[in-house]
Amino acid sequence: xNAIVDRLNGxxxxxxxxxxxxxxxxELKRENRGRVLRxxxxxxxxxxxxxxxxxxGQVSALLDVEDPIQGNYSLEVSSPGxxxxxxxxxxxxxxxxxxxxxxxxxxxxxxKNFSGTLRGRRGANVLVDSNGGCGEIELRLDDIQxxxxxxxxxx
Numbered sequence: 001x002n003a004i005v006d007r008l009n010g011x012x013x014x015x016x017x018x019x020x021x022x023x024x025x026x027e028l029k030r031e032n033r034g035r036v037l038r039x040x041x042x043x044x045x046x047x048x049x050x051x052x053x054x055x056x057g058q059v060s061a062l063l064d065v066e067d068p069i070q071g072n073y074s075l076e077v078s079s080p081g082x083x084x085x086x087x088x089x090x091x092x093x094x095x096x097x098x099x100x101x102x103x104x105x106x107x108x109x110x111x112k113n114f115s116g117t118l119r120g121r122r123g124a125n126v127l128v129d130s131n132g133g134c135g136e137i138e139l140r141l142d143d144i145q146x147x148x149x150x151x152x153x154x155x
Contacts, residue, residue, distance in 0.1 A: 047079035
């Protein structure tokens with residue numbers, strides 16, 4: 001499945017970027033109603049329904065021509081949301097200063113789950129100022145299973 005996701009990223013990211021958006025993430029999943037190709041788009045001014053419809057139309061036409069997915073699937077285009085997934089290395093720099101939740105593939109000191117303030121990256125590691133009293137910790141980027149922003153409702 002990773003090979004097809006990589007191929008889809010390579011195919012769709014230039015199309016989405018040419019329209020003025022970032023392809024923040026892409027998922028191809030099997031759900032109860034069948035397979036779903038889900039694109040998460042972003043731009044500095046935010047994402048509205050019209051943006052999703054516009055990207056959906058362009059991407060759908062490209063997918064019809066290229067036909068990279070065998071069988072039936074549904075296409076969904078959405079914003080990353082308040083608890084957006086940090087899917088690319090540069091996301092860890094862009095969202096430095098924000099609170100995050102991170103789940104690791106393998107444990108570190110008996111823990112797989114970490115939360116705190118994201119400080120960015122140092123080489124191939126992500127820096128998090130942990131609210132678990134540990135101070136700043138370094139987590140291997142390639143060992144992160146999922147990292148998400150924690151919504152801030154104070155503003």
